Amino acid sequence: MTGKVRVSATINGEPADFLCEPRQSLLEVLRDELKMTGTKEGCNNGNCGACNVVFNGLLVNSCIVLAVEADGATVETIEGVMRPEGLHPLQTAFLENAALQCGICTPGFIVSAKALLEHKPKATEAEIRHWCAGNLCRCTGYDKIVRAILDAETRLEEAR
Amino acid sequence: MRAFDYAAPKSLKEAVALLDQRGDRARVLSGGTDLIVQVREKRRDLDLMVDVKRIPELLEIRYDATTGLTLGASVACNRIYEHPVVSRTYPGLVDAAFLIGGIQIQNRASLGGNLCNASPAADSIPALIVHRAVCVIAGPKGQRELPVEQFCVAPGRNALQTAELLVSFRIPSPPPRFGANYLRFIPRNEMDIAVVGCGVSLSLEDDLKTVAAARVSLGAVAPTPLLVAEAAAVLSSQPFSPEIVDKAAAAAQAAARPISDMRGTAEYRRHLVGVLTRRALLKAFERAQEVSHDR
Numbered sequence: 019m020t021g022k023v024r025v026s027a028t029i030n031g032e033p034a035d036f037l038c039e040p041r042q043s044l045l046e047v048l049r050d051e052l053k054m055t056g057t058k059e060g061c062n063n064g065n066c067g068a069c070n071v072v073f074n075g076l077l078v079n080s081c082i083v084l085a086v087e088a089d090g091a092t093v094e095t096i097e098g099v100m101r102p103e104g105l106h107p108l109q110t111a112f113l114e115n116a117a118l119q120c121g122i123c124t125p126g127f128i129v130s131a132k133a134l135l136e137h138k139p140k141a142t143e144a145e146i147r148h149w150c151a152g153n154l155c156r157c158t159g160y161d162k163i164v165r166a167i168l169d170a171e172t173r174l175e176e177a178r
Numbered sequence: 179m180r181a182f183d184y185a186a187p188k189s190l191k192e193a194v195a196l197l198d199q200r201g202d203r204a205r206v207l208s209g210g211t212d213l214i215v216q217v218r219e220k221r222r223d224l225d226l227m228v229d230v231k232r233i234p235e236l237l238e239i240r241y242d243a244t245t246g247l248t249l250g251a252s253v254a255c256n257r258i259y260e261h262p263v264v265s266r267t268y269p270g271l272v273d274a275a276f277l278i279g280g281i282q283i284q285n286r287a288s289l290g291g292n293l294c295n296a297s298p299a300a301d302s303i304p305a306l307i308v309h310r311a312v313c314v315i316a317g318p319k320g321q322r323e324l325p326v327e328q329f330c331v332a333p334g335r336n337a338l339q340t341a342e343l344l345v346s347f348r349i350p351s352p353p354p355r356f357g358a359n360y361l362r363f364i365p366r367n368e369m370d371i372a373v374v375g376c377g378v379s380l381s382l383e384d385d386l387k388t389v390a391a392a393r394v395s396l397g398a399v400a401p402t403p404l405l406v407a408e409a410a411a412v413l414s415s416q417p418f419s420p421e422i423v424d425k426a427a428a429a430a431q432a433a434a435r436p437i438s439d440m441r442g443t444a445e446y447r448r449h450l451v452g453v454l455t456r457r458a459l460l461k462a463f464e465r466a467q468e469v470s471h472d473r
Binding site for chain 1: 180184207215217218219227231254256280367368369
């Protein structure tokens, strides 16, 4: 087998060069090589959404993307969500609506919800629930998460 | 995950050469939503992943009203339902693409990958079959074509020979007054594997009542997705009515060869085949009428 491969990507707007083995997932490289541990490992088989990142503009599960595929790609992770002036309105809305308990699913939900609201700023409750079907939470029962995303829509609208 | 090599060729020729060199130890990587999980879970052993997403033909969406649609095998589901012409012209494909996994999966998973994985329960295969899709396959001896209904040979096994890869689908332009629908039954709303899947397409005569041609295809009720010629025969040249819908559903039930497993018993699946065939026919008929009103 060939050894490590050099990969050049753009992560959260910054150039990122790293070495990785073809067998390493993007999730593994983010967490273990680049020490960006905000992205979580849940199921590691593409079901739970805890590892969600935006890859070339599209929401994906980073556990089922190979890190070598990221050569030339842009990647946005939870670390890129916060704004210079403070928390992103989605993050504030999650806190104020108590939309988390253990917190493992939260980065994935926020990255996923941010992708939704950029695509559809006035998503309805049904659209939010459909979009978030690929994000699993075992604590909240989802209601508070959905309410937080609806609240974030209002906050983002007001800020516009 | 066990170590393997990775290559991302930029041309079909290069990809075929790589597959030829490594033989059965190589596997094509498209969206990776099945393959990466299979390798990680040691359900598949390989030495080389050939990432085909840098080959233009695999990512192409080209539509022409006379020749129809060329759909690259690696085009992700989201590009199908977001495409203004494709989403209007091939409603069965859109139904399937929009219910495979969640958004995260739809942004990576392709119909080519879904077909090559050859699961009996694959959602896109009955939809491809009712739209009369044909596989374009490249290999060391050149290109060949194969109708989708002949592509799967057993659960998880397809008709590709060593060093061959699926390049694209050639899908004819639908006839006038055409409608299609794909439905699956799962015990929840999203993110599950079909207990039964059913694709239907039909086109109508000028009177908007008589069925000109139809196709019915079933998933998850046999080792491979089925094209049910008997159900199409029942519908063909008949005025669309509750009676022939029932007859077509009965023909589909007779063709199903389901097994019992954790998702449902054979008896339950056979019942669902009847329900879904009826519903999909009604929806396809409604769509065929809508399309003609639009024009």
